[in-house]
Amino acid sequence: MAQGKLKVKSKLPSGAKSKKNKVKAVAKRPNAPVKSKSAAERNKMKKNVTKMVNAAAEKQLRALATNTPQLSAAQQRVAAAPTAPAPAK
Template sequence: MAQGKLKVKSKLPAGAKSKKNKAKAGKAVTKRPNAPVKSKSAAERNKMKTNVSKMVNAAAEQQLRALATTTPQLSEAQKRVAAAPTAPAPAK
């Protein structure tokens, strides 16, 4: 069972001024006007490297796919080995 009085909300007197919330205009983080300029060359260099490597990989893959589809599946030596009789497996 609750002990004590209930809290009653009180009203401000008629002459009292209420606080106004200040509206924040602008960004939360401001940039310094004299900040050093970041170089974009490193980012551009990395993008170019990735693009070049993608192009090289795509070209190599295309060449390998063309080579794999145009050449016969087995060479002559592989055909002879496949046609040769195999020894029977030893009985256990």
């Protein structure tokens, strides 16, 4: 058997307005903010600077690689030393 009284829902006073819950079926997505043109220009400039630095570094490395550098006496001995034969399988 049930114990105690049943809960009674309270009623709003006659002059009060009731609140209605409005639920939209599809939530509207706000538009993405527009990027400023200065940010786009800054990124373009950074990209160009990076390209120029990489090109200069590559040019410098190629120049070093193509020129035969003078080896020290120790480096010449290591280069002239016979290599160990590969182990037989």
